[in-house]
Amino acid sequence: MAEERSVKLYGTWSSPYVLRVKLALKIKGIEYDYFEEDLANKSELLLQYNPVYKRVPVLVHNGLPISESSVILEYIDETWTDPPHLLPKDPYLRAKHRFWAAYLQQVAEMFGTSLVLKSQGKDIEDVVNEYWNKMDVAEELIRETFPYNEIPCFKDTIKPGYLDIILYSLVGTSDASEELFGFKPFIPERYPLLASWTKALSEVPEVKEVTPPKDKLIELLRTIRQMYLPSAPKA
16 A cells, blocks of 8 residues: 555656655655656666656656656646645646746757757857847746746745746756856846846755756766767877
8 A cells, every 4th residue: 555655756867857746845844755767778667657758747647657757747647636836726827837947948959969069150149149049038928928037036935836837947057067168048148037037946945955966967968969069080
């Protein structure tokens, strides 16, 4: 019976999608068992729990698996109904949070590390300019949509929610890539809202507790970069 009542999370430490679920569980105060997966040698349980995509994260609650990070976040919020809530109760605001979360995710995928590492010269400039243009839209319209005219504040009973979690998972650990590649996702002068919002999230105790170590992320990024660098010509 204990097995049926357990909450388990299958993931990898460096995954931003797994980070989302860890944040949601931590913020909601849900105890769980964590299982680190080697994606080069996936466990039979992972393949069993997520036979469609065969990837992390997978949350297993009462013996039942739930896949896809955004789906898991909503499942957590709907299952553990005590506050703090991840999504607003108002249907319109819920829809807006989901919309902007999807938009930020789309931009992040467009400007993924692998795309940048594969690009050369003018291609990189084009990708960066497109990223800035899309972030200009987010800075302006999120400011109009939500009451974030001042620096977001997470204190006392005010905890990060669904959109906060998505944003932080995408750019919260960017200081590692900034140190290695020299690219900053949000220039404070150009994006005062997004930059201050991300900084405020980074200072939340629950967020600090589950954020991967910077040195480990830098080491991983170096390894990934080496995979895409052209091989030196043989003598």
